[in-house]
Amino acid sequence: MSADNILQVRNLSVRFGALKAVDDVSFDARQGAITAVIGPNGAGKSTLFNLVSGAFRPHSGRVTLAGRDITGQPPQTLLAAGLARSFQITNLFFELPVRENLRLAAQFVEAGPWWRGLRPVQASRAALQRVDELIEQFDLAADADEVAGALSHGQQRRLEIAMALASRPRLLLLDEPTQGMSHADTQDTAGLIRGLVQRGLSILIVEHDVDLVMKLSDHVVVMHQGAKLAEGPPAAVRADPAVQAAYFGKEAQHA
Amino acid sequence: MLETTLHPQGRALPAAPNRGRRADALRWIAGAFFLAALAFGIVAWAVGDVFFLRLATEALIYGGLALSVDLLLGRTGLLPLGQALFFGLGAYVSALVLKHWAASFWLALAVAMAASALAGLMGGLIAIRSKGVYFALISFGLAQVVSKVVYNTRELGASDGLIGVPAAQLGAGLSTALPLGFFLVVLALIFATWALLSWLMDTPFGRQLAAVRGNEQRLAFIGVDPWRVKLAVFVLAATIAGASGALYPMLRGFVSPELMFFQVSGNAVINVIVGGTGTLIGPLLGSSLLTGLRSVVGSWTEHHHIAIGLLFVIVVILAPRGLVGGLAPRLQAWLDRRRDQELS
Numbered sequence: 001m002s003a004d005n006i007l008q009v010r011n012l013s014v015r016f017g018a019l020k021a022v023d024d025v026s027f028d029a030r031q032g033a034i035t036a037v038i039g040p041n042g043a044g045k046s047t048l049f050n051l052v053s054g055a056f057r058p059h060s061g062r063v064t065l066a067g068r069d070i071t072g073q074p075p076q077t078l079l080a081a082g083l084a085r086s087f088q089i090t091n092l093f094f095e096l097p098v099r100e101n102l103r104l105a106a107q108f109v110e111a112g113p114w115w116r117g118l119r120p121v122q123a124s125r126a127a128l129q130r131v132d133e134l135i136e137q138f139d140l141a142a143d144a145d146e147v148a149g150a151l152s153h154g155q156q157r158r159l160e161i162a163m164a165l166a167s168r169p170r171l172l173l174l175d176e177p178t179q180g181m182s183h184a185d186t187q188d189t190a191g192l193i194r195g196l197v198q199r200g201l202s203i204l205i206v207e208h209d210v211d212l213v214m215k216l217s218d219h220v221v222v223m224h225q226g227a228k229l230a231e232g233p234p235a236a237v238r239a240d241p242a243v244q245a246a247y248f249g250k251e252a253q254h255a
Numbered sequence: 256m257l258e259t260t261l262h263p264q265g266r267a268l269p270a271a272p273n274r275g276r277r278a279d280a281l282r283w284i285a286g287a288f289f290l291a292a293l294a295f296g297i298v299a300w301a302v303g304d305v306f307f308l309r310l311a312t313e314a315l316i317y318g319g320l321a322l323s324v325d326l327l328l329g330r331t332g333l334l335p336l337g338q339a340l341f342f343g344l345g346a347y348v349s350a351l352v353l354k355h356w357a358a359s360f361w362l363a364l365a366v367a368m369a370a371s372a373l374a375g376l377m378g379g380l381i382a383i384r385s386k387g388v389y390f391a392l393i394s395f396g397l398a399q400v401v402s403k404v405v406y407n408t409r410e411l412g413a414s415d416g417l418i419g420v421p422a423a424q425l426g427a428g429l430s431t432a433l434p435l436g437f438f439l440v441v442l443a444l445i446f447a448t449w450a451l452l453s454w455l456m457d458t459p460f461g462r463q464l465a466a467v468r469g470n471e472q473r474l475a476f477i478g479v480d481p482w483r484v485k486l487a488v489f490v491l492a493a494t495i496a497g498a499s500g501a502l503y504p505m506l507r508g509f510v511s512p513e514l515m516f517f518q519v520s521g522n523a524v525i526n527v528i529v530g531g532t533g534t535l536i537g538p539l540l541g542s543s544l545l546t547g548l549r550s551v552v553g554s555w556t557e558h559h560h561i562a563i564g565l566l567f568v569i570v571v572i573l574a575p576r577g578l579v580g581g582l583a584p585r586l587q588a589w590l591d592r593r594r595d596q597e598l599s
Contacts, residue, residue, distance in 0.1 A: 053476075075475035085476060093469040104466050107459045108478040117459040124459060167478055 006031045006171050006202040007083075012051055012061030021047040022058070023226040029171065029219070034193065034203045036213040039223030040246070045206045046088065046175065048223065052204070053085040053173050054078045065171065079108060082170035086163070088179055088206075090156045094149035098140055098159060099131060101148050105166035106130035130166060138162040138192075154185040161192070172196065174205040178212060190216055214238060222246070280587035284579055285449065285536040292442055292543075300435040308434040312506050314546035315441045319499025320519070321526040321538035322448055323492040328524065329533030330456065331488050332468030333383075334391040336520055337398025340378065341371045341493040343515030344401070345500030347411065350420045350510045360423035360431060360440075364501050371497020372490055379489035383482065386471070395517065402515035416511030420504040431505035441502055445539065448495060452535055464488055522549075525563070529570045531577030540579055 007029035014022045022044045029035040037045050050056040052063055054075040063071045065081050073081070093101050106127040110116065122128070135141050138158050143151055148159060157177060164172055177193070178186040190212055197203055207213045213220060213234070220237045222229040224246045230237055237243055292311070299308045320342045327333045345367040352363040382393045405411050412418070422432035431437040455461045463484045466474055474481040504510045513519070522545070530541025545563060552559040574581035 074480070076478050076480050079476065079478040087473075087476075091470065091473050091476075093466055093473065095469050096465060100462070104462060104479075105477040110459075117463075118455070119459075120454070120457050121459055121462060127459075163477065 004031045005029065006066055007035075007052070007204060008062075008064040009048075009052065010062045010064070012048070012058050012063065014047060014051055014056060014058050020226050022051060024061070025223070025226075025228045026061075027221045027228060027231055029202060029204045031202050032197060032200055033218040034197055034205060034216055035219045035221065036217035037204070037206045037221045037223060038208075038210060038213050039229070042225075043223040044226040045223050047226075049085070049173060049175055049204075049206050053083065079167055079169070083173065084164045084167050084169035084171075085173035086160045086175055086177060088175040090153075090160050092148040092156060092159060092163070095147055097145050097147055098151065099135070099144045101159060101163060102131045102134050102140075102166055103127060105163040106134070108167040130168075134162045134166060154181055157181060157185070157189070158192075161189075165196070169201070171202045171204065174203060174207075176206055176208055178207070178209055186212060279590055280583040281534055281536055281579070283586060283590070284540075284583065285453075288536055288540055288543075289442070289446055293439075296435055296438045296442065305434045308438050309506065310547065310550050311543070312434075312438045312441050313503075314543040315438075315445045315539075316499050316502045316506065317523065317526065317546050318445055318539040318542035319448060319502070320496050320523045321530070321542045322445075322452060322535065323495040323499070324523045324527045325532065325535055325538040326452065326464075326488060326492045326495070328527060329535075329538075330461070330464040330468065331485065333386075333485070333489075334394075334524070335492070336391045336395035336517070336524065338394070338492070338496050338523055339515050339517070339519035340394075340398035340401050341374060341496035342500035342503075342519060342523075343405070343510070343512070344374055345371045345497030346503040346510040346514050347405065347417070347500075348497075349501035350417045350504040353420050353423055353504060354417065358421045358423055360425040360505065363423055363505070364498060367501035368494050368498050371500070372494045374497070375490040375493025376486070378493065379486045383485040383489055395520070398515055398517070398520060402512050405515060406512040412511075414512060416509055416513075417504070418509040420508050420510070422508075423505045437506065441506075444498070444502070448498075449535055449539065456535070460484070460487070525567050527577075529567060529577055531579030531581070531583070534577070534579045534583065537577050537579030541577065544578075 005028040009028070010026050012022055012025045013020065025048060027035075037048060039045050047056065051058045054073055054077070057072045061071070062069060065078070065083055068081060070078055070081055070083070093104065096104075103121065107124060109130050110124045110127045135144050138161070140155070140159065140162065143155060148156065151159065157179070161174065161177060174193070178189050181189065186209065193203060193205070193216060205213070205217070217234055219231065220234050221231045222237055222243050229246055230240045230243050232240075292315070295311060296308065299311070320338060323341070324335055324338050327335045327338075348367040348370045349363040352366050356362065378397050382390055382397065385393055406414055422430045424430055425440065429436050429440070431440070463474065463479055466479070467481055467484055471481045474484070500514065503514065526541040526545050527538040528541070529545060530539065531537025548566070549559055549563060552562045570577065
């Protein structure tokens, strides 16, 4: 079981005061597949995401990345272990150019002792090469010298994903990557995510757009009121009466 | 008001390609500044002046303090309201070494730098936990505490400070008592510090400072511990401030608790903002102009703070990026035009 699971989450819980925001949640994310976490607003998806990505520390439970216990580790340690994330609310270095945003993120691929961070940036060849790859892959060449704050919302969302990928992670956590995107941009992003998985990346995604999730994912975890309600292949989850009652029943008319 | 006036998030230099282009203009200004300083020293020596040579040396020493403030304020977005703590510490350590140990320039400088680096590490562990106004106030508070302790310590001369500090020897017969010789030594040290920082700003570490200023929370998610970056820059700034302070007793022959007072910290911040936050050369220019102005206006009237205060208000309104911050883009445009003409 564990051989092809890149991520194992076991009995993860966190409380904010009296509120059990995440309550005893367990699931696995498979190597080379797309695992989605869905649920109505306030179900605890984002909190779960923040626990797995090191933004918050869980009160109990365990998170294992490729067999290594990473529970409660800070984000920079998780990145070194191969886990990167993007943000739901675009979280860039807005006053820096696109290229510099990517260069800051790509500096991670530069190996060597700490004092290599004290050589001019041009000496970090591997990082600069990674920046060029990402600019090409994410079609950002025309705006590479613009400050990130001047990009359109769709471009900022793309840059957000590109920055998360800069470190060449093994597992990528995407927090509502298509949030606020047009239909066409959403389709582009879905294609992009599929392409990443075909190259061997594993993805854990939190997404509001249920149709997108059903089309995109290999495995779906449904959250409701902080707890896991169901999990399984998209079709099975969709057919689950408990899920329909908790989620699709209310969301169907919106979707 | 404090945030918008003293915390120039948006108005520091735009980075990367723009900065690369503008770096030319900043280097021109820096070159002009250092050449003018050199010429000033030689002319002052040739006409037999001592007063202005000593004053210019003091201005450069305060320029070192301003560089350390710019590193924190202009580059990292941290407003240090107590940077005089490290300046004064360097001055006291230097004075003690010169008086009681050996009248060696290098020894005094090295011990003062080590002491201020250590103090920077301790102060940094306390101060960088907080941000914005809280960082500014903790930095201010630390300086208040240490200056009051020094003020009340009889072994350190209490309110009188330490007097009768001997001139320091640099070797080869050069002494800090020689007005031109010491001026040139200080100029060389300040130039070296400026060159080091300019170079550092184009390294991954230097660029991470701008990332801290822009979006500190994101840094951890690109694999960088923001806490380490801030601690490193805080220690570096403390060391530069301490090294600058170490030169003070060599120039004036005494140190006093006033060197750690808010007046000195506040003046350093004003020098940085008037000169141009985040430009490195601007704070040196600001320190030179304002130290000169304080002395000259101060010789006419006791109320020179009014003149400096008015000047500060006028510069902040008319040139919110400071003198160099306002000049550099214009100079750059001129340099670009000239280059285009040469190419065509």
